[in-house]
Each structure stands twice: as structure tokens, then as C-alpha cells.
Amino acid sequence: MTVNRRTLGIMTRCQGSHFIDKGYYKKLTLFGRKQGIRVFVFSPRRVNFTSRTVAGYEYRNGAWQSDTFPLPAFVYDRCFVGPAYRNYKPFVDKLQNDRNITFLGHGLSGKWQVHQMLIHSPILAPALPPTELLTYSTLQATLDQYGSAIIKPMAGTHGIGVARITERRGGYDISGRNKENQPFRRVLKEPGGLKSFITTFTAGRKFLVQPYLDLHTPDGSPFDVRVLVQKNGKGEWETTGKAVRIGDKRSVTSNLHGGGKAVPLTPFLARHYKPAMRARIEQSIDHLTAELPRFLEKSHGRLVELGIDVGIDTAGNVWIIEVNSRPGRTVFTMINDPKARLHSIAQPVRYAHYLMKERVGGY
Structure with a gap:
């Protein structure tokens, strides 16, 4: 299939016909249609680079319809970064390196x-704010200097996994949101418990540490x-x-x-x-x-x-x-x-x- 020069593909993470922001993409489609631009939604994992086609969805006749489209000439990247992004990244990289496709912009990496x-x-x-990669030593240095620190995942969104750590009478007061985005609070009465908490809370993911600001x-x-x-x-x-x-x-x-x-x-x-x-x-x-x-x-x-x-x-x-x-x-x-x-x-x-x-x- 040949590339239609007036197509805009919204690249997102689809699970079958399920994808977030459908209301926003519907409005984009309708506005694009007024400009003479065909807009459709697709997952980078559904691209066939041999036939240069992609399975995706287009809003028409009042509903999202599945179809096979030529690769779009222009791509609007809405693939949110998170733990699952590694499953999409190789396909995204291949599209970004395709000389016949122009990305409106390239997503920030972290x-x-x-x-x-x-x-x-x-x-x-x-x-x-002063920012360091989280290790136990950088956390301790931040706490020593400022008394309170905030830790956040490098690739997180929506406040998930963000926690405040404050020194209290030989221990620590910790509050924030866990990976299910539920609020939590922990009081560690022994200094030695902090290292164990950080190991469990970060679970091998990369985090940043900053002084806690009174925002x-x-x-x-x-x-x-x-x-x-x-x-x-x-x-x-x-x-x-x-x-x-x-x-x-x-x-x-x-x-x-x-x-x-x-x-x-x-x-x-x-x-x-x-x-x-x-x-x-x-x-x-x-x-x-x-x-x-x-x-x-x-x-x-x-x-x-x-x-x-x-x-x-x-x-x-x-x-x-x-x-x-x-x-x-x-x-x-x-x-x-x-x-x-x-x-x-x-x-x-x-x-x-x-x-x-x-x-x-x-x-």
C-alpha cells in the first residue's frame, strides 16, 4: 500500500479495541476531517513492515471501526511511558527510523x-529542585541536608510510586502512593528499616530523590x-x-x-x-x-x-x-x-x- 500524505496516525497502547482517551481521539478525528486529514488510532505492535500496513481503528458512522490502513505519513505519539513500554519500544524505534514517516514530536524518555x-x-x-538518582546513600545525604525527601519513579505517571520520607526521633515517617495509586503511611521506628523499605518499595525500578519542597x-x-x-x-x-x-x-x-x-x-x-x-x-x-x-x-x-x-x-x-x-x-x-x-x-x-x-x- 502507498502512503497517504494526508494521514495522521495516533500511536497508542491498544489492547484489542481497548485504548484510553477515546473521547479525545474522537474529537481529533472529527477536527482532522474538517482539515482534510484522515486520522486513525493504532498500536505500534500491529504494524506490518513488509506490507507497510497497520491494523487500527477509525471513528466513523458514530463508532470506532477496525480496519487495515497504509502506514501513516505523520504520527502523533501517545504511547505513555511506564513498565509495559519496553514491549512497545522496539516497534516505536523502527517507526521513528522510517524515512517516510514524520513524527509530530518524539516522546521524552524519563x-x-x-x-x-x-x-x-x-x-x-x-x-x-536538586535531583539525584536514588540510592540509599543519596537518600541519606538528602535527608541529612534537608530533613525530608521525596522519591519518585523515573518513568512514573499520575503520582504512582511517589513517597515522602521524613526523619522523626530516630526513625522515619513515610507517606505517599503505592503502585496501585492508593495512599499509604508507614512509621519506621528503627533507622535500619529504611533500607529494607526502599528495596521493597522500588522493586528494582529506577527512582529519583529530591528534597521535599513545601508545595x-x-x-x-x-x-x-x-x-x-x-x-x-x-x-x-x-x-x-x-x-x-x-x-x-x-x-x-x-x-x-x-x-x-x-x-x-x-x-x-x-x-x-x-x-x-x-x-x-x-x-x-x-x-x-x-x-x-x-x-x-x-x-x-x-x-x-x-x-x-x-x-x-x-x-x-x-x-x-x-x-x-x-x-x-x-x-x-x-x-x-x-x-x-x-x-x-x-x-x-x-x-x-x-x-x-x-x-x-x-x-
Whole structure:
């Protein structure tokens, strides 16, 4: 089969006809159709490189229909990184190396790799929490210096596997979310129990360790700011929207999957900070999120969108907490921001349309 130059394949992890974000992909399909672009969903594991076809799904006649498609000319990578990603990576790599396929952007490989790139920016580096690969010695050094540490999996999402460790009277107070994303708390009364806990909790996975930052409201609710930045129809970076995610007081993270909620940024800041501080915080967020995607692309290569998670500590300092190349959009529905919600869906298609014109000379 020949490649259709006006096709956009959404690459995701499918289990048969089951795949997440169907509502989002439906909207992408309908918006793409208006632009004359055929959009379908596929798993990289279902590609036949000999016939250059792929089994996938297209939304038509009010339902998702299975079909066999020519390999798409353009791919929107929505394969979320996690423990199961190793089963997809060889197929993803082969598609990325195919000279006839253009990826809208290449997914970020992990929190440590992103940190190692951003640390070289004189603008971004001061906003990065001190970060080390987790070993018992790096954890102990962080605790010795700061008294409290946070550990997080290098390839985790949704706050799963994030834990705070605080020294208490010769022992440790540990709270966080386990691999089932359930909140937990442990009190270790003997120092020797920490090494055993870390071995069991990490279960051979790679983790990072950082000092615990006071990223919470005065009443103790953890929160962060999600900023969605995307390439537009001119190939330029643009901020689509911002929202505050507030977590449960029992949680150490603000992730929506852990029971958090989302609220608009400006009124939230107005409730908790004086006007001069609020203006400084918003200016700092805008400055960092304008610089970050352009700087990251220089080292990483082409990106299409980023979810930048920004923390604000109790002193009003702004921190870059995490950068996600496959961001969700739920926050804009939760805060009732229809403009941001529409742009968040339309921008990947607009950017694909821009690349199509660039690549094939106006078709």
C-alpha cells in the first residue's frame, strides 16, 4: 500500500479495541476531517513492515471501526511511558527510523534525562529542585541536608510510586502512593528499616530523590500548576492554558488520578498570595514555560506539546517539578475553560497540517 500524505496516525497502547482517551481521539478525528486529514488510532505492535500496513481503528458512522490502513505519513505519539513500554519500544524505534514517516514530536524518555538536559539552561536550572538518582546513600545525604525527601519513579505517571520520607526521633515517617495509586503511611521506628523499605518499595525500578519542597496551601493541600504548551499551525510554541491541580490533604501529590481537583490559576493565586507576590509568581511561570520547550528541543529534538508542572512553595518560589511530552487535557474541562479545551485538541492537528505543507510543498 502507498502512503497517504494526508494521514495522521495516533500511536497508542491498544489492547484489542481497548485504548484510553477515546473521547479525545474522537474529537481529533472529527477536527482532522474538517482539515482534510484522515486520522486513525493504532498500536505500534500491529504494524506490518513488509506490507507497510497497520491494523487500527477509525471513528466513523458514530463508532470506532477496525480496519487495515497504509502506514501513516505523520504520527502523533501517545504511547505513555511506564513498565509495559519496553514491549512497545522496539516497534516505536523502527517507526521513528522510517524515512517516510514524520513524527509530530518524539516522546521524552524519563525524568532523569529531562533534568540532565534542563540543568544546562542558566534560566531554568535555578528552578530545578536538586535531583539525584536514588540510592540509599543519596537518600541519606538528602535527608541529612534537608530533613525530608521525596522519591519518585523515573518513568512514573499520575503520582504512582511517589513517597515522602521524613526523619522523626530516630526513625522515619513515610507517606505517599503505592503502585496501585492508593495512599499509604508507614512509621519506621528503627533507622535500619529504611533500607529494607526502599528495596521493597522500588522493586528494582529506577527512582529519583529530591528534597521535599513545601508545595502546599496554608491549610496543607498539595498543589501544582499545569501549563500546557503546544506547537500551533505555524510551527511556533504557544501556551494553550494553565490550571491549578489541588490534591487531597492526605496525599503528597496533586495528581487528578489520585483524587485531586482542578481550579483556575488566577483566582487561586489571588486567594493565597498578596498582589505583588502574585504578579511575581505569574511572571516567573510565564518566563520559565516560554523558555523551557525551546531549550529542551535543542537537546532532545522535535516536540509537539508539553505539560509543564510547576510548583510554588510557601515562600512564593517557583519550581519546575515535571515535564510530560504526552500530557492530558482533563484540567481544562474541570475548570470550564472551553477555549483552552478546544485549542488543546485542535493544535496537534493544526501542527500536523503545517508539517504536511512544509514536507510536500503545499501538497
